[in-house]
Amino acid sequence: MQTLSKAQKEHLTEQLSTYLLDxxxxxxxxxxxxxxxxxxxxxxxxxxxxxxxxxxxxKMQQQVDLISDAVDELIMPTER
Known part of the structure; x- marks a missing residue:
């Protein structure tokens, strides 16, 4: 998991402090x-x-399903 930048953490700390006070x-x-x-x-x-x-x-699974459906549409019929 990524960590927050110093600026992000300072901003969140200020927001938390303001919320607690207000x-x-x-x-x-x-x-x-x-x-x-x-x-x-x-x-x-x-x-x-x-x-x-x-x-x-x-979201990724939905996109994979769309690609899979598109590939299925490309399948050509074959004679037996």
Missing amino acids: ELSIDIGGFDAEFLCDFVIEQFAPHFYNQGLAAAQL
Whole structure:
């Protein structure tokens, strides 16, 4: 699984900190927000990653089915 860039992680940490303050009135410092962000990433990222892979696999299978159908249309009849 790919890791986030420093800029992406900083952005997510800021979003998490802002959300906690705006929605839950919890003011946490940057250090704590970063630890919480790391925890959320570690716990949730594998689920989202696997969901993304499943969606990609489904899309790929649909495309393979289309190609298979197109090849079937090219089959020429043969006499016996």
